[in-house]
Amino acid sequence: ETGVTQTPRHLVMGMTNKKSLKCEQHLGHNAMYWYKQSAKKPLELMFVYNFKEQTENNSVPSRFSPECPNSSHLFLHLHTLQPEDSALYLCASSQSAGNTEAFFGQGTRLTVV
């Protein structure tokens, strides 16, 4: 049982669709992250929120739009994605952004067709 829960676990969407990924953490943490994991590549940081404020946008295309309504919830809104966006999207949280260990959710396996 993980303290970070992601839904859905699997998602198949067309290039013209709009969908959202949801992440919820029950650890009392103040920082939340979105990472992208593609085959043969390191985990890529996408967005960081610290105390609900976005502190980092790692040159992510605008077709990915994050939302953090409170410290426990994080969303990733998706629209007009490309097939190369197919990957495992991982949410993580930590006590605060920076030098503290992060805990990951189970991820959403996204396939863009």
Place this chain on the structure above:
Amino acid sequence: QKEVEQNSGPLSVPEGAIASLNCTYSDRGSQSFFWYRQYSGKSPELIMFIYSNGDKEDGRFTAQLNKASQYVSLLIRDSQPSDSATYLCAVTLNSGYALNFGKGTSLLVTP
């Protein structure tokens, strides 16, 4: 570009042996160092973290940090087939907001 480098492997060791996993990083400002284990199809799971030079032991796992040489390693004693996974090294900068990951080393422990 702040880089974290790992040998992708696979590293194959017999059951009961010591597995040694290595990681180097490019930024001397790095402050915190983490090892994650990731089974196929699963998310990364934190194994250990280390902040100071030297060794840190937790059960069968030992993390070693040498900031002067900019490397961090993970030793797994008495390796078990269940240790077969990809091991990810992660590093944060003093001014950074998140972890920077290496590509991971695939470990295979053979019975």
